[in-house]
Amino acid sequence: DNHYHRRDAARHVSAKIVEFMNIYRKLLFVVLLLVGTIFSSAFAQQNDALLQILQQEMRKNISQLDHDQSGVYLLSYRVDEQTSHVVKTSMGSLLQNSNPTQRILTVQVRVGSHDLDNFHELRDDYSDMGSGYSSVYLPLTDEPKAIAQLIWRETDKAYREAKQRYEKVKANVAVKADAEDHAPDYSNAARETYYEPALTDNLFIENEWINRLKALSSVFSHNPDAQTGTATINYSINRKYFVNSEGTYIVQNYTSCHLYINVDGQADDGMYLPLYHSYFAHTPDELPGQN
Numbered sequence: 001d002n003h004y005h006r007r008d009a010a011r012h013v014s015a016k017i018v019e020f021m022n023i024y025r026k027l028l029f030v031v032l033l034l035v036g037t038i039f040s041s042a043f044a045q046q047n048d049a050l051l052q053i054l055q056q057e058m059r060k061n062i063s064q065l066d067h068d069q070s071g072v073y074l075l076s077y078r079v080d081e082q083t084s085h086v087v088k089t090s091m092g093s094l095l096q097n098s099n100p101t102q103r104i105l106t107v108q109v110r111v112g113s114h115d116l117d118n119f120h121e122l123r124d125d126y127s128d129m130g131s132g133y134s135s136v137y138l139p140l141t142d143e144p145k146a147i148a149q150l151i152w153r154e155t156d157k158a159y160r161e162a163k164q165r166y167e168k169v170k171a172n173v174a175v176k177a178d179a180e181d182h183a184p185d186y187s188n189a190a191r192e193t194y195y196e197p198a199l200t201d202n203l204f205i206e207n208e209w210i211n212r213l214k215a216l217s218s219v220f221s222h223n224p225d226a227q228t229g230t231a232t233i234n235y236s237i238n239r240k241y242f243v244n245s246e247g248t249y250i251v252q253n254y255t256s257c258h259l260y261i262n263v264d265g266q267a268d269d270g271m272y273l274p275l276y277h278s279y280f281a282h283t284p285d286e287l288p289g290q291n
Helices: 002-046 049-067 144-175 206-221
Strands: 072-090 093-098 101-111 133-137 193-195 226-244 249-266 272-281
Touching: 049 072, 049 144, 049 226, 049 249, 072 144, 072 206, 093 206, 101 144, 133 144, 206 226
Parallel strands: 193 249
Antiparallel strands: 072 093, 072 101, 072 226, 101 133, 226 249, 249 272
16 A cells, blocks of 8 residues: 555656646746847847937937026927838729838927926917927938938927927916916826837738729729729838937837728719728738628
């Protein structure tokens, strides 16, 4: 009996060891996967030329504004980078196949303090609520000098407008009755850092969509009641950069896909009959199938 008892105990211990080792291997795999993802993201961040340019120009320009005693307490840069894939067909023929890309820089300058700054509402005056913002197209390639010049030009422009409006704000507050809303113009927020590597998977198969939309719009060419019939897809890959003088930086991706179908017809009495249908998805493969 003791012999069988010891053998069962040994089997039980052996089974526990095997179970532990399986759990250990799974945990090790997860840890290695997480570490690899972290290092991959960190490597991508260090090699993101546009982010490095924005952060460098932020440090340089806020330092210059501080040196000039400008009164700027917050400076932020946002870049919206968008690449689109647009295919349009009409009655079975290809009308458009384009891949436009653009980068738009938006600068925000806040002069004054968190409690009162240039974005404060002017009572009885709504003429220049946009002062303190400035936008411009950036080069599509990461050319530090060209981008730096544009950033400083727009920063200086936004600063001058913000300073003028802040003077109007102070004068407006001084002569108007005390406002009911005493909330600050800008709330304090903790520094945030978030980074997503650029998307590398091309989910848009151009030739496939050209053929699909040709087939779809060709249906209308066989209908005598349809005067025009078009099918259009617009797939956009958006990458957003945000940095500010408080040390926050955020880089993230967003994709969107729109499918539009338009048909124009005419009734027997001459009435114009437009028909329109649209679909939305985050990626092309999420749109409805051919049928």
